[in-house]
Amino acid sequence: MRRTTIFTAAAMFALSAGGADAADKVTLQLKWVTQAQFAGYYVAADRGFYADEGLEVEIKPGGPDIAPPQVLAGGGADVILDWMPSALATREKGLPLVNIAQPFKRSGMMLTCRKDTGIKTPEDFRGKTIGVWFFGNEYPFLSWMSQLGIPTDGSDQGVTVLKQGFNVDPILQGQAACISTMTYNEYWQVIDAGLSADDLVVFKYEDQGVATLEDGIYVLESALEDTAFQDRMVRFVRASMKGWKWAEENPDVAAEIVLDNDATGAQTEKHQKRMMGEVAKLTAGSSGALAPADYERTVATLLKGGSDPVITMAPEGAWTHAITDKALQ
Numbered sequence: 001m002r003r004t005t006i007f008t009a010a011a012m013f014a015l016s017a018g019g020a021d022a023a024d025k026v027t028l029q030l031k032w033v034t035q036a037q038f039a040g041y042y043v044a045a046d047r048g049f050y051a052d053e054g055l056e057v058e059i060k061p062g063g064p065d066i067a068p069p070q071v072l073a074g075g076g077a078d079v080i081l082d083w084m085p086s087a088l089a090t091r092e093k094g095l096p097l098v099n100i101a102q103p104f105k106r107s108g109m110m111l112t113c114r115k116d117t118g119i120k121t122p123e124d125f126r127g128k129t130i131g132v133w134f135f136g137n138e139y140p141f142l143s144w145m146s147q148l149g150i151p152t153d154g155s156d157q158g159v160t161v162l163k164q165g166f167n168v169d170p171i172l173q174g175q176a177a178c179i180s181t182m183t184y185n186e187y188w189q190v191i192d193a194g195l196s197a198d199d200l201v202v203f204k205y206e207d208q209g210v211a212t213l214e215d216g217i218y219v220l221e222s223a224l225e226d227t228a229f230q231d232r233m234v235r236f237v238r239a240s241m242k243g244w245k246w247a248e249e250n251p252d253v254a255a256e257i258v259l260d261n262d263a264t265g266a267q268t269e270k271h272q273k274r275m276m277g278e279v280a281k282l283t284a285g286s287s288g289a290l291a292p293a294d295y296e297r298t299v300a301t302l303l304k305g306g307s308d309p310v311i312t313m314a315p316e317g318a319w320t321h322a323i324t325d326k327a328l329q
Contacts, residue, residue, distance in 0.1 A: 023056035024232050029077035030062045031215065032166075034262045036276035037184065038081070039254045040103060040283070044243030046257045053235035059261070064166055067135060069095055072220060078229075079236065084213035084298050085139035085310055091318055092311050096221035099319035101237045101327070102294070103244050105286035107211035108278065109140060110204040112187055113178035114171060119201055122148055122208065127156050131164035131171065131179035139302065139310040141180070144210040147304050168193060178203075184278035188271065212298040214282075216290070221317065230323065238327040241288040248284060251276040289324040 030038050041059055044050050050057045060077060062068060068080035069090045079100075082090075087097045113119045117128065125145075132141050138161075142152065151158030162176050168189045170176035181187040183204070191197065205211045217237065223229050247254035255272040295318075302310040 023051065023054055024235075025056045025058070026050075026079065026232055026236050027058045027060060027077045028236075029060045029066070029068045029071045029080040031068055031081045031083070032062045033264070033266075034061045034258060035185070035267060036255050036258050036272045036279050037182075037215070039247040039258050039276055039279065040240055040244030042243075042257050042261050043247045043254050044239045046260070047243065047246060049239040049242045049246075050236070053239045055232065055235055055239065057236065061263075064135070068218075069097060072097070072218070078223070079217060079219050079233065081215055082218050083137065083140075084216055084295075085143075085302055086135075086137065087216065087218050088299070088302060088311050088315055088318060089139060091315055092313070096317070097218045098221045098224060098317065099216045099218055099290055099295075100224075100233055100323040101217040101241070101288045102213060102290040103217070103241065103286055103288055104213065104215040104282050105284065105291075105294070106282045107204075107206050107214055108183040108282050109211070109214065110181055110183060110187070110202050111141075111178045112171065112181040112190055113201045113203070114195075115199055115201050117177040119177055122150075122203060125150060125159050125178070127159075128177040129160040129162050129170075129175065131162045131176040133164050133166070133180045137180070140205055140210060140212045143212075143301050143304060143310050144205070144208060146309070147210065147301075171195075184275045184282070188274055192271075210301050212301055213290075213294055224320070224322070233323045234326045237288055237323050241328070244283050244286075244288075247276065248280045251280055287324070287328055289321060289328060290319050295319055 028041060045057055045059065068082050071077045072080045073095055087099065091097050111130065118124060119128065132138050145152050145159065152161050154160040162170055164170060164180055168179060168186050171179045171190060172193050181190065219233065252273055255276040258272055259267055259269060299314055
């Protein structure tokens with residue numbers, strides 16, 4: 001595998017003792033493991049965009065046992081990445097997360113179903129077993145089922161929810177008719193495992209009118225009272241968005257930068273380059289500033305939860321343009 005790391009003069013300076021000492025430190029907690037889903041941040045570090053802003057950024061990979069809001073609350077990070085449904089549910093439970101930037105404009109979430117189960121439309125989910133991610137990722141699905149009037153109680157007229165691990169085994173082994181997938185990741189794992197696109201039926205959340213915002217940048221509300229922290233976040237967001245736009249324009253090299261930062265060695269060049277191409281479709285068109293209409297759509301979707309909505313009231317103070325107004329000048 002060919003891996004290429006490119007350093008600007010600023011990045012080389014930041015690696016020197018003097019540059020590191022002068023830089024303001026920021027710790028970022030990712031939502032998942034090192035992969036092209038987070039390419040913009042790795043690119044910003046590798047290309048020296050953070051160093052250009054006087055920042056030394058530590059990027060902490062996530063995983064199945066890591067909940068970014070808990071890491072933030074415990075002081076293990078200054079800033080985290082999270083999906084808005086999870087962040088708003090967390091806020092309602094008492095941890096005041098605030099969205100300060102939104103690099104992802106579109107949703108990549110979908111259900112991928114085996115065609116041989118007879119599923120053609122969402123109504124055909126009834127009586128089937130559906131694989132669903134939890135740890136905050138279940139909220140869009142539960143809201144969708146509530147809007148369709150499909151119970152998640154395992155009844156004949158409802159669906160049986162299988163708590164899906166972060167793999168595609170349930171659809172391959174016949175344990176579930178459908179599983180949760182992302183356009184840039186698990187869907188392709190199913191394809192690589194031997195099923196063809198003709199064997200599958202996919203339901204993109206965006207196409208179903210229940211898309212919610214993913215991969216936003218969040219901090220604690222109390223931290224924003226500190227002007228020095230605000231200044232660090234302005235520089236962090238500006239450099240991160242520069243990293244994202246560079247990654248969109250240079251997807252193959254961005255994927256290689258991600259691979260260079262994968263300490264586990266678990267990722268492959270083929271998968272990461274394909275993932276970066278798909279992720280670029282989700283970040284395209286985003287300046288980094290949260291679009292209020294996208295926020296309102298997400299909130300409206302989450303509130304439509306019947307007797308058990310994801311959130312019970314419209315949040316207040318859950319996002320701000322204070323950072324992006326300065327970062328994107």
